[in-house]
Amino acid sequence: MTETSWLWTYVACMAAGAVLFFFWSRDPRHVPQYEYAVAIMIPVWSGLAYTAMALGQGTIEVSGQTVYFARYLDWLVTTPLILFVLASTGMFFRPLDKTTIFTLVGLDVIMILSGLFADLSGESAAKWFWYATGCVCLALILGILWGRVRREAFAHNAEIGGAFTRVNTYFTLMWLGYPTVWALGPSGIGVIDSTTEVALFVILPIFSKVGFSIYDLYELRKLAPKFSEFDEPNPNSRLRKTIP
Template identity: 30%
Template sequence: MEKTALLTGFVVMSLGSLALYAKGPKSNAVRHHTQIHSLVPFIAATSYLAMYLGTMVLTRQDGVTLYLPRYADWLFTTPLLLAGLVALALHEHPRQGGYLVAIIGLDALMIVTGLLSAISFDGTVRLVWFLWSCAAFAGVYAILWGPLRQRSASYGGALDEAYRKNTTQLSVVWLAYPVVFALGPEGFGTISSAASVWIILILDVVAKVVYGYVAGERLKAAEPELQRREERRLA
């Protein structure tokens, strides 16, 4: 069952990457967003291929299977998705380094501490790392819905609408990941390893392929506004 899910993930992510690049907008103003959204499932496809082949798939002392490529995937893909949101929130404003570094730093900390939780055999240590990972996760949300949302709202227009809708969609989907982690074999073991792999696959498809397509359509609607800003910046 798990092998089937992993192979399915590789195929879906590979095809999704190609489709997103083929269908995404490619004008100078939004081309980098298309590149980001098509790269994300390509990285995920690499992760699923590694897991299917058994590369860096380890077994914890209590027999729980640990899929380490999954964490490598998240360490690359979530910062890319966040970078796209930061660019939207600040409407391509060049002075975005502080927000970008802060949110990616918190995101990376969330993933690394999540991995520390997964590999910890002691239940108390595992819980501590999980809660610390959730704290970093809350920090990511605080930046997305705090200063970045305020900056985006102050500009208004189609770009603000795209930021609000994209952030809402990702925020809802991403909330499910720590829940699945907590209930899965790495956490309390409420659901089986196979069920966990299938659920995360579905979440990955929604967060990386479906989101990439929908975000691309929203960017098409905001493309005239982005184009005007690009022209003013280069003038």
């Protein structure tokens, strides 16, 4: 497949994901509607960004390499939304910890912009400084999710903690793929060519955006009916236990 074919395939997958989440929202199964709204917004915006690339827009040439800055415009919007819904899964049926969410989003924005600066640095040594900065931010994001958010999820309810752990494991594996592909691609050490990089940056975001939202909503749609009779779950529930 050509680069353009991969890009249009991605757009089609994002459109299909948005339609799926819309239909799920018509039968929410006690999951808050904002979860569906965010799930729809993610593929809509990402699909538009990739449409620009498929139409030959959203790119510039730096030191002989094509920089897809439309990707960063995509990630700058969609990745904070993904972090928001992931954190809200860990805080399901509880007041959202705004400080934690703000910290995650702030680190994410720095991470995305660091990646953009790395791409714009060409062959200068500065690109590895920006790459390392982005990797540090990713490590901090994962540390907060696996530390503070996971502890809060289990302290609230064991089933919520288990659901968050499963979704967060999926999320972690997907997000570790981004710096790996970047480092191996033309922007990094150049082990893989541009077409392969485009293909990987199509496959990976399909699973980390639509795939993630499907898995997250699947877990929430299983959990929500169990708490639908309460404003908050009973703190003395038999489900409550310590972190394993």
